[in-house]
Amino acid sequence: MQENASSHGPATKVLIVDDHPIIREGLSHLLLQEQLDVCCAAASAEEALAAMACGPDMAIVDLSLQSDSGLDLIKTLRQHHPNLAILVLSMHDETLFAERALRAGANGYLMKLEATEHIMSAIREVLAGNIYLSVEMHARLARALTVPRSIPAGSVASLSEREFEVLHLIGLGFSTREIAMKLNRSIKTIEAHQANIKEKLDISSGKELMRFAIQCLEQ
Template sequence: MDDHPIIREGLTHLLHAHENLHVCCVAGSAEEALTAVACKPDLAIVDLSLQSNSGLDLVRHFRQHHPTLAILVLSMHDEALFAERALRAGANGYLMKLGATEHILNAIREVLAGNVYLSAAMHEKLARTLTTPTKAPTSAIANLSEREFEVLHLIGLGFSTREIAEKMSRSIKTIEAHQANIKQKLGIRSGKELMRFAIQWLEGQ
């Protein structure tokens, strides 16, 4: 499921071109996906950025209520930042939209076969993570909600509060509330300090 019609239509067309793959339902929101899953698919392709709520919340719901469902996350977000969160939420694989056309069929086959799909670079990063002591700031970031994590990511990329609100289809007040929560959880006192932290955090990934 994806909240962009062009992406949904393009992906459906691509998959229907292969005889052994069939798209039984599509959805443009989490609410539609919860209804559409009644068609009992073998695989759900989920976008992280949804207008109504976090795609990771939908992944968690699917994993809890449909434990045998294979889940592939297809997202515009950098896998170095979001793939591990997606796997912990219950996804079987993570694919960035940037490389979707080239790798989507392989990713689908892998997760349907019961394997975990990640890029080679992400496999290496996770392996390094397992052998590297956890740093305090990283532990604090792990306590952020999915929306707060996404806001921090966008701050680090240099987007203003207004631009973040537009990208996430939220009000400026909502984004400001997320920023306040982030500062409280990370022990940050000002907006400038938050921006500096977010930039340094992204550079360290």
């Protein structure tokens, strides 16, 4: 771990990846107050990978980018930069996405609703080489190791990151058109994702898919 400015060494360099300018600016302001060097900010996976040239010690990544999956970006970053500390900062419910983010290569997961109060604690834990999750999520993962799931883990695990995101939005009640707008994709693309999900999960109808998606939310 790099020393920060408070220990009279070089400041820890942070890359922020979020497609909302207000989030990038607000987070940059907070980190600068904590004497962390925001070396780059990116709105897409392509920009983030290019920004790695600045040599960040840490990346703070949103999962929902305009044209990319944050989970896919995390996998790429972990593959090519194994020593990079990665913290996910997302609007998505951690009970659905935290475990998947950790499997992709993230070191911690923080929901944006909790960011103001916990962001610096999460950053310190991740930079120290630890895993950061909320107390509730730690307990949930511990229970998952001992309590059988009603949904076979392998079925959902077979989905791509984008398909998993679509399944999540279906469970939240969004229509195909609304999902297309949220993910900045065409309706035909979302319909193709839904067809792939049904095939992988052996689901025959849209109603059955909706029931399955809601059941996933309740796990």
